[in-house]
Amino acid sequence: MLKTERQAYILRQVDLHNRVLSSDLSAAIQVSEDTIRRDLNELADMDKIIKVHGGALSKSFHSSFLKADVYQAESKKLIAQKAVSLIRKDMFMLSTGGTTVIEMARLLPEDLTATFFTGSVPAAYEYAQHPNIQVIFLGDKISKSSLIAVGGEAISKINGIKADLFFLGINAMDISGVSDNDWEVVQVKRAMIQSSQQTVVLTISEKLNTNQRLTICDLSEIDILITELDPQDPMLKPYRDAGITVL
Amino acid sequence: MLKTERQAYILRQVDLHNRVLSSDLSAAIQVSEDTIRRDLNELADMDKIIKVHGGALSKSFHSSFLKADVYQAESKKLIAQKAVSLIRKDMFMLSTGGTTVIEMARLLPEDLTATFFTGSVPAAYEYAQHPNIQVIFLGDKISKSSLIAVGGEAISKINGIKADLFFLGINAMDISGVSDNDWEVVQVKRAMIQSSQQTVVLTISEKLNTNQRLTICDLSEIDILITELDPQDPMLKPYRDAGITVL
DNA sequence: AAATAGTTTGCGTTTTTATGCATAAAAAAT
DNA sequence: ATTTTTTATGCATAAAAACGCAAACTATTT
Numbered sequence A, B: 001m002l003k004t005e006r007q008a009y010i011l012r013q014v015d016l017h018n019r020v021l022s023s024d025l026s027a028a029i030q031v032s033e034d035t036i037r038r039d040l041n042e043l044a045d046m047d048k049i050i051k052v053h054g055g056a057l058s059k060s061f062h063s064s065f066l067k068a069d070v071y072q073a074e075s076k077k078l079i080a081q082k083a084v085s086l087i088r089k090d091m092f093m094l095s096t097g098g099t100t101v102i103e104m105a106r107l108l109p110e111d112l113t114a115t116f117f118t119g120s121v122p123a124a125y126e127y128a129q130h131p132n133i134q135v136i137f138l139g140d141k142i143s144k145s146s147l148i149a150v151g152g153e154a155i156s157k158i159n160g161i162k163a164d165l166f167f168l169g170i171n172a173m174d175i176s177g178v179s180d181n182d183w184e185v186v187q188v189k190r191a192m193i194q195s196s197q198q199t200v201v202l203t204i205s206e207k208l209n210t211n212q213r214l215t216i217c218d219l220s221e222i223d224i225l226i227t228e229l230d231p232q233d234p235m236l237k238p239y240r241d242a243g244i245t246v247l
Numbered sequence C: 001a002a003a004t005a006g007t008t009t010g011c012g013t014t015t016t017t018a019t020g021c022a023t024a025a026a027a028a029a030t
Numbered sequence D: 001a002t003t004t005t006t007t008a009t010g011c012a013t014a015a016a017a018a019c020g021c022a023a024a025c026t027a028t029t030t
Helices: A003-017 A022-029 A033-045 A073-084 A099-106 A121-129 A152-159 A183-194 A234-241 B003-017 B022-029 B033-045 B059-066 B070-084 B099-106 B121-129 B152-159 B183-194 B234-241
Strands: A019-021 A049-052 A055-058 A092-095 A114-118 A133-137 A141-143 A148-150 A163-169 A172-174 A177-180 A196-202 A214-217 A224-226 B019-021 B049-052 B055-058 B092-095 B114-118 B133-137 B163-169 B172-174 B177-180 B196-202 B214-217 B224-226
Touching: A003 A019, A003 A022, A003 A033, A003 A049, A003 A055, A003 B049, A019 A022, A022 A033, A022 A055, A033 A049, A033 A055, A073 A099, A073 A196, A073 A224, A099 A121, A099 A163, A099 A196, A114 A121, A121 A133, A121 B121, A141 B121, A148 A183, A152 A183, A163 A183, A177 A183, A183 A196, A183 A214, B003 B019, B003 B022, B003 B033, B003 B055, B019 B022, B022 B033, B022 B055, B033 B049, B033 B055, B049 B059, B055 B059, B070 B099, B070 B196, B070 B224, B099 B121, B099 B163, B099 B196, B114 B121, B121 B133, B152 B183, B163 B183, B177 B183, B183 B196, B183 B214
Parallel strands: A092 A114, A092 A163, A114 A133, A163 A196, A196 A224, B092 B114, B092 B163, B114 B133, B163 B196, B196 B224
Antiparallel strands: A019 A055, A049 A055, A141 A148, A141 B133, A172 A177, A177 A214, B019 B055, B049 B055, B172 B177, B177 B214
């Protein structure tokens, strides 16, 4: 069997079965596991598969179904970097969805090990792409508008958690607090605030000094605020004055 | 034998067998491997074959190596259409992930109202895009390889459901049953089978007559099998004989 | 027909590539 | 923390490719 043929066979098996073990391939094609491993590495270099310990995963299944959100992409990267700096090894994290949070999920360093609890479908997807992050999905009814799990089940699950840090993506925030327009989402976010040591708001500055109908919490419940602006920016002064650490 | 003759012969062999070895050709035509190599190089320069280490491949082989998933997209649409026909208004559905199932999710008619329970992140995402489908996510730890919630929490949640129909995407299936290679996923799929009135397997025919380490269930637990093939296709006979309704 | 120029082919040599094995390092699993 | 499994690395071997060269063959010109 030619090397190229062998690699084509491997690729087919991976795509077909989603996941293959080196040992199975080795037995099936009758070559050493060494050779299989070299093939997998080459296919991975060509971006055709995802190599994992002991075998490989299909790429077609894992390549992002979420198109990268280009709106204010640079700002979001800045925010992401600041947020990442707060995470320590093996922390328990809570997280909502939202484009800013998802952008951050993509920038988590490869070697970071941590556990993320989330009820957001896209956020769970992004976290799950990372090799060393464990993702726990807090299931329940999925809200169509925000793609986040809402309802009593989700909330009671959240109540059972004690997280170190909570990354909160928001819709609106002003000096009277954080607000939203979806009652079910508000409930979930409130529960998440209660269940974590520290709450970190991630937002582009555009959302500051706006508000919506329903209040999630007032500023005293926010510990850290991260925007793309310089922490000393005058726009952020009201929040610093309210006792929030602004990064 | 003339050079042009020889090259014509080689080309014929490549098209016939999809691949040739330099050593075989050399023995067959009684010329040195050096000459064969030169011929192969020339044919490759003319873009008539793909030269690889040890021989050559036909162009059709190589193109399928590059993008193997295109031809299956059509198959999956066929499967999706058959699957959709089983759903009635306001049914309670269970569903795994998997590319075939996700393809089906995209083809659900706009006006269909139903409730889908799933533990699959990408499937939940697709279902959530539909205006009239309610999505309940069965949360727990997300398996990185399959992006599906696994674990005791998920299973006990599944046990609490009584669904009308279960769309099961699979990795491998033969006459001895449905199998997989991830223990945690097997557990979840088993629970889902138990919790639904009818189990419908969705798969491209390529996965038929393959098997993996861990058994999910035997054929008696499958009610309906949907592939891209005609229900009368001989390949499906064993499954019809086992009492499965083949669509 | 002989001479000549241009191809083609086979062969020896050198490089490159492919593969398996042994061993050490790293990563999971227990 | 220890044991097992998986991976990386260097090395040996064999197979294949590249290269140069000379002999054999073709075709063309004289």
